[in-house]
Amino acid sequence: MSNSFIRIIQNPILLRHLDRVAFKTSIDFITVESPLVLPEGVNPTMIIFEIEMENAIELISKWKAKWPKCFLAAAVTNPDKELWMAANAAGCDLVSNRGSLPILLRKKIEAYLAGVEKLIPETMRLMAKPVVNPGDGLIARLPDNPEDPICVFRIGNEYFGIRDVCPHAGFSLADGDFDASTGIVTCPEHGSRFNVHSGERVRGPADYSIKTYPVTIEGNDIYVHV
Ligand code: FES
Structure with a gap:
């Protein structure tokens, strides 16, 4: 099954950094403007989004229920401890500030594509x-x-x-x-x-x-x- 890396990102700086991640890891991001327009029939490998996006916490729960093996990565622009904890509690796999998210994702994607690491660890x-x-x-x-x-x-x-x-x-x-x-x-x-x-x-x-x-x-x- 092919991989689908989806990004729902508005911030232009983060978009540029993710372009570099795509270049370095030889993947293509599917870029969508809004969570309401996720491509039909796609079983996403990863969804990257901004935690300040409308209804982000509700969407994390829904996405995890629908695609438990999909890696969810959230970028935080304005540190908000409660929102951060809520994202983790809702099942988000990675919550990181905007500056460090691209490098964390690059390492994650490289390890995944090399077969060294699963995106979602096995459950206990x-x-x-x-x-x-x-x-x-x-x-x-x-x-x-x-x-x-x-x-x-x-x-x-x-x-x-x-x-x-x-x-x-x-x-x-x-x-x-x-x-x-x-x-x-x-x-x-x-x-x-x-x-x-x-x-x-x-x-x-x-x-x-x-x-x-x-x-x-x-x-x-x-x-x-x-
Ligand atoms: S509603 Fe206040 S702790 Fe649950």
């Missing part, structure tokens, strides 16, 4: 701690892992892992109310709502969506892929 399969619950709702927690705490919800025969940290003020979503008919969990502290299918923020005060994780069941064991 971690066993979650079950919560006694015979029905729908919270069925497991994964408090200790290389990422943030994760919790797992069940709806019928489907299982959904989400980051168990509310992006508003960090409270545990596992402790919130869960509506199995909609898949929406409500943060117990200030009422932000998230859809566990996609991680989408349905209601504030949280500004951002949450990261989701694949879950598999083997016998009585619940595994989260991190």
